[in-house]
Amino acid sequence: MCAVTTPYRQDMPPAGGFEAVKYKRNLPVRGPGGLAILGGVTALCAYGFYRLGKGNVEKRELQREKTWSRIHLVPLLLAEGDRDAYRRQQAAQAREKEIMKDVKDWEAGKSVYNNPRYQPSEYIVVL
């Protein structure tokens, strides 16, 4: 048997040593954390509700403005309507008087209720 002689060489770690064993989890950063998102959403919602509240107050004021603009016009429109209603009422009464002139003791335009309170007529003309 012929012995092959190779120079003796001790197996050694590579130069610079072995690299560290990868035992840690290697996960990339996946955006802001849960607390940050929760806080952000809460802040956004809070701001939204703040704006909503402001908007409600403003809407209320706009409604008040609109209502008062109409309230201020009520006397004017009512006065005009009243004159027209009075004119029609007088005309209707004159017509009734003319039609019922032969009936004794007929009072034209007399209310059918035994009450002095004003009662608007149920119909404006007999069609």
Add this chain to the structure above:
Amino acid sequence: MSTFHEGASSSQPYKDPTPLPTSVPKVAELGTTSAPLKSAAFFFGAYCKEYNEDFMLCKAENRDPAHCLKEGRRVTRCATDLITKMRENCLQQFEDHWNCLELNNQEYNPCRKPERVLNKCMFEKLGLVKTIPGTPEGQTPIHEVQKPLFGRMQK
């Protein structure tokens, strides 16, 4: 026997041409359309306050149209007077504002710019101020807010 007929169900509008009895003094109707009336509403409320209140108190007394004719004529005369004065003093501003109201569904909030000009003119020339009753204490009245949240919905 007469039955109730709704005015709306009539085939034609009912017109009664009979004029007012001569015992009632004549007063020219205002004849202003809705947008100018809305534009002038707060000035009307300020300028004709006494007449308006008198008329409404009279109406509270009795709802009969014959009861408050005199007060009603005063209200109408006062309104005519106001519109005439507005047209004499602030014609351009008044027309700008009510034309803006016409174009914006007769809402005040899209027309703040012409409204402020009109309010300024009315205060300078006639001394009338727009005040909205019932505005909470310490809050800017809505027509004077510089940056409101609600503007025109469509640009």
